[in-house]
Amino acid sequence: MQNGIEARKAIEMHCDESLNDVMKLFSVSIVIAIGRFAEKRAKAVIKNFGLQNIEDSQWMEKALQSAQTALENGEVPVGCLFVSGSDVIAEGSNAVNETKNATRHAEMLCIDQVLSKHVPFSTVSVYVTVEPCAMCAGALHDLGVCRIVYGCANDRFGGCGSVVNVSDYHSKPVPVVGGLFAERAMSLLKEFYKGVNPNAPPSKVKMRKKAES
Numbered sequence: 233m234q235n236g237i238e239a240r241k242a243i244e245m246h247c248d249e250s251l252n253d254v255m256k257l258f259s260v261s262i263v264i265a266i267g268r269f270a271e272k273r274a275k276a277v278i279k280n281f282g283l284q285n286i287e288d289s290q291w292m293e294k295a296l297q298s299a300q301t302a303l304e305n306g307e308v309p310v311g312c313l314f315v316s317g318s319d320v321i322a323e324g325s326n327a328v329n330e331t332k333n334a335t336r337h338a339e340m341l342c343i344d345q346v347l348s349k350h351v352p353f354s355t356v357s358v359y360v361t362v363e364p365c366a367m368c369a370g371a372l373h374d375l376g377v378c379r380i381v382y383g384c385a386n387d388r389f390g391g392c393g394s395v396v397n398v399s400d401y402h403s404k405p406v407p408v409v410g411g412l413f414a415e416r417a418m419s420l421l422k423e424f425y426k427g428v429n430p431n432a433p434p435s436k437v438k439m440r441k442k443a444e445s
């Protein structure tokens with residue numbers, strides 16, 4: 233009985249005034265049952281009305297801003313955001329040219345930030361403007377993130393279906409959604425490749441033409 237009273241007090245501490253009034257009228261178990269019912273209904277509403285999509289769009293907007301910053305800094309414009317619950321826990325963009333390190337993709341930078349914060353990867357949703365390459369897709373699968381949302385496809389290095397599908401090789405495939413703001417992500421890439429990437433290998437087409445002339 234004592235335990236029951238303490239449990240009720242503990243629950244009351246987490247409730248607002250109106251919910252506590254309801255608690256006085258009904259037993260705790262009824263209030264919990266109503267809460268569970270409301271949660272189930274709320275999840276159904278979120279699914280039916282696409283609220284998840286609205287949240288995804290907001291986070292991808294932010295990732296696109298990081299990609300824009302990368303473009304301004306002379307990097308391949310890929311932006312990435314890691315979200316846990318409603319918190320942004322990591323944010324980054326490609327830093328390959330700056331570091332002269334081909335593994336410093338936006339996703340890898342975000343992974344490093346999460347490791348220092350000790351947030352479980354199973355709670356992390358990944359938003360990245362371009363389909364993760366095989367290296368990043370593999371790392372995200374190994375770490376067990378809960379979801380990956382990307383913008384445009386990566387026809388040269390994509391690890392989520394374009395070149396290889398990393399999910400096929402994992403016992404626990406991570407759910408992946410692609411194509412969110414794909415055109416905007418792609419136009420940033422096109423903008424970059426119109427300019428000069430200092431670390432890009434010489435174009436094979438251009439080299440061939442030079443040799444022929």
Ligand SMILES: [Zn+2]
Nearest residue numbers: 337364365368
């Ligand atoms: Zn990558």
